[in-house]
Amino acid sequence: MKLAAQQILNDPFLNKGTAFTSEERQQLGLIGLLPPTVQTLDQQVAQTYAQYQAKPSALEKRLFLMSIFNENRVLFYKLFSQHVAEFMPVVYDPTIADTIEHYSELFVDPQNAAFLSIDDPASMATTLKNAAGGRHIRLVVVTDAEGILGIGDWGTQGVDIAVGKLMVYTAAAGIDPSEVMPVVLDTGTNRQQLLDDPQYLGNHHARIRGARYDQFVDQFVQTVTELFPDLYLHFEDFGRINAAKILNKYKNQMTTFNDDIQGTGIIVLAGLLGALNISKQKMTEQIYVSFGAGTAGAGITQRIFEEFVQQGLSEEAARKHFYLVDKQGLLFADDPTLTPEQKPFARSKAEFAHSEQLTTLEAVVKAVHPTILVGTSTQPGTFTEAIIKEMAAHTPRPIIFPLSNPTKLAEAKAADLINWTDGKALVATGIPAAPVDYQGVTYAIGQANNALVYPGLGLGTLAAHAKVLNDQMISAAAHSLGGIVDPEQPGAAVLPPVTKLNQFSQTVAEAVAQSAVDQGITKEKIENVRQAVLAEKWEPKYTALN
Numbered sequence: 001m002k003l004a005a006q007q008i009l010n011d012p013f014l015n016k017g018t019a020f021t022s023e024e025r026q027q028l029g030l031i032g033l034l035p036p037t038v039q040t041l042d043q044q045v046a047q048t049y050a051q052y053q054a055k056p057s058a059l060e061k062r063l064f065l066m067s068i069f070n071e072n073r074v075l076f077y078k079l080f081s082q083h084v085a086e087f088m089p090v091v092y093d094p095t096i097a098d099t100i101e102h103y104s105e106l107f108v109d110p111q112n113a114a115f116l117s118i119d120d121p122a123s124m125a126t127t128l129k130n131a132a133g134g135r136h137i138r139l140v141v142v143t144d145a146e147g148i149l150g151i152g153d154w155g156t157q158g159v160d161i162a163v164g165k166l167m168v169y170t171a172a173a174g175i176d177p178s179e180v181m182p183v184v185l186d187t188g189t190n191r192q193q194l195l196d197d198p199q200y201l202g203n204h205h206a207r208i209r210g211a212r213y214d215q216f217v218d219q220f221v222q223t224v225t226e227l228f229p230d231l232y233l234h235f236e237d238f239g240r241i242n243a244a245k246i247l248n249k250y251k252n253q254m255t256t257f258n259d260d261i262q263g264t265g266i267i268v269l270a271g272l273l274g275a276l277n278i279s280k281q282k283m284t285e286q287i288y289v290s291f292g293a294g295t296a297g298a299g300i301t302q303r304i305f306e307e308f309v310q311q312g313l314s315e316e317a318a319r320k321h322f323y324l325v326d327k328q329g330l331l332f333a334d335d336p337t338l339t340p341e342q343k344p345f346a347r348s349k350a351e352f353a354h355s356e357q358l359t360t361l362e363a364v365v366k367a368v369h370p371t372i373l374v375g376t377s378t379q380p381g382t383f384t385e386a387i388i389k390e391m392a393a394h395t396p397r398p399i400i401f402p403l404s405n406p407t408k409l410a411e412a413k414a415a416d417l418i419n420w421t422d423g424k425a426l427v428a429t430g431i432p433a434a435p436v437d438y439q440g441v442t443y444a445i446g447q448a449n450n451a452l453v454y455p456g457l458g459l460g461t462l463a464a465h466a467k468v469l470n471d472q473m474i475s476a477a478a479h480s481l482g483g484i485v486d487p488e489q490p491g492a493a494v495l496p497p498v499t500k501l502n503q504f505s506q507t508v509a510e511a512v513a514q515s516a517v518d519q520g521i522t523k524e525k526i527e528n529v530r531q532a533v534l535a536e537k538w539e540p541k542y543t544a545l546n
């Protein structure tokens with residue numbers, strides 16, 4: 001009995017702490033193991049929030065919240081659900097970047113993650129079963145941590161992004177936290193600082209590339225889907241050389257999702273639809289420059305391109321509206337280093353009188369007069385005053401989204417963009433930004449972060465028991481976010497506020513599930529989409545332990 005009691009107190013899915021009732025304490029052998037006063041969940045939440053507020057920094061706050069997460073999932077999610085907008089930057093981006101960089105030295109708890117090592121592929125199934133501990137897993141977030149946010153390769157330490165993304169799934173969309181599993185594929189790291197660090201908790205060798213890597217990922221996908229057949233498999237922060245390749249390999253076989261490619265594509269499309277709703281312009285008349293054409297940049301471009309085609313342009317006509325700029329400047333078709341995702345959007349040198357001069361963002365902006373500028377370059381401060389003023393000189397409402405994360409990598413600050421353009425810019429940022437007061441108007445800044453859509457997308461796909469997650473479902477998700485913000489309000493944001501994240505996650509989920517039903521690609525018959533989505537949702541409350 002005593003062992004069972006300790007097991008209960010140490011299991012975050014079972015533990016209620018001081019909220020165990022007298023009867024439960026009797027039945028479960030907990031008498032005397034907790035202070036005598038029995039608290040309600042609400043009392044625990046109030047007390048925990050007060051403790052949270054006393055913490056001096058975002059990092060301290062996050063570490064405190066993680067200790068609650070490690071001990072009591074219901075309490076953690078009840079608290080999170082009451083303070084979603086306040087907690088997002090602490091639990092998730094940007095503070096999560098600090099905990100990833102310092103994961104090994106801060107390590108206290110593996111947080112129910114599965115650590116899969118390329119040096120021990122034979123243990124893969126055992127590891128996944130051990131991490132599940134008999135739970136019915138329906139959602140896995142997996143990373144190999146080669147491209148964590150914009151901070152690069154963090155090896156095993158990147159597991160935190162999988163943990164963090166899953167926390168947002170539950171807080172935003174009510175995904176049952178006992179049905180999820182974070183996974184890191186430790187295939188090595190190329191960060192010398194980690195390899196040299198005796199405290200580093202991952203494999204101390206360079207990243208394995210080529211066939212051995214591909215086989216390891218393939219073994220993972222096969223094993224995890226065999227063990228958990230209803231799975232929605234979310235890929236996060238893989239490197240540029242692998243992310244799209246992996247997505248293309250598996251996307252027609254199962255419900256798989258790449259957040260950096262597809263999730264970011266959805267949120268940027270939603271943001272553009274919001275911006276054009278404010279400026280009363282047409283999508284198909286826009287000129288689009290992507291600064292940084294990696295996983296996210298190319299993924300977003302593809303989504304917006306498909307929207308142009310959906311809105312009536314031929315593929316050939318649509319492509320003329322897009323310009324990709326990467327390290328080398330404007331991307332040209334004769335460049336042998338282009339990625340497969342960049343190639344369809346590369347331009348011909350013959351289009352320009354002086355193509356050899358188009359090696360900087362400034363030169364490209366001067367040459368093509370973009371109306372939309374999206375930054376996914378990881379290069380801070382690169383949307384300079386000169387570039388933005390040049391852009392604003394040729395379009396009445398420049399749409400400018402500096403999306404690189406975390407905060408220290410953003411291409412520009414929202415306040416600067418509003419100031420430099422006399423309030424004309426329609427801005428969204430990757431991390432949360434405070435409203436900007438400028439000449440009597442308060443400009444709300446939308447957050448174009450995939451966290452605003454991936455929870456609803458996953459919820460809707462799971463609720464519909466969809467066989468795959470396809471482009472129609474993705475497009476439906478992007479279009480569903482309209483109508484929440486009043487575009488006539490001066491200073492209106494291009495995206496709905498994070499304070500309404502729970503509400504619009506339901507909206508996104510319904511749109512996605514409805515699309516799957518309409519296409520006839522569900523494994524089960526869904527009578528009522530709204531009901532199916534609501535029925536899927538978990539709520540943080542204590543239930544009887546038997």
Ligand SMILES: NC(=O)c1ccc[n+]([C@@H]2O[C@H](COP(=O)([O-])OP(=O)(O)OC[C@H]3O[C@@H](n4cnc5c(N)ncnc54)[C@H](O)[C@@H]3O)[C@@H](O)[C@H]2O)c1
Pocket residue numbers: 147148149150151239240259260264267291292293294295296297325326327328375376377378379403404405406409429430431448449450451
């Ligand atoms: N807001 C969001 O929801 C969201 C989603 C995904 C990614 N991002 C951010 O976008 C950034 C890129 O992420 P990714 O996954 O695409 O990484 P990535 O490594 O695949 O792509 C980055 C690209 O930027 C290019 N680049 C590097 N230096 C450059 C320079 N000086 N000029 C122009 N281009 C340059 C690289 O060559 C690469 O193609 C990160 O900071 C990430 O946090 C934001």
Ligand SMILES: O=C(O)C[C@H](O)C(=O)O
Pocket residue numbers: 093148149150237259260404405449450451
């Ligand atoms: O994690 C985020 O904040 C968004 C995105 O997935 C990223 O890689 O930056």
Ligand SMILES: [Mn+2]
Pocket residue numbers: 149236237259260
């Ligand atoms: Mn990411």
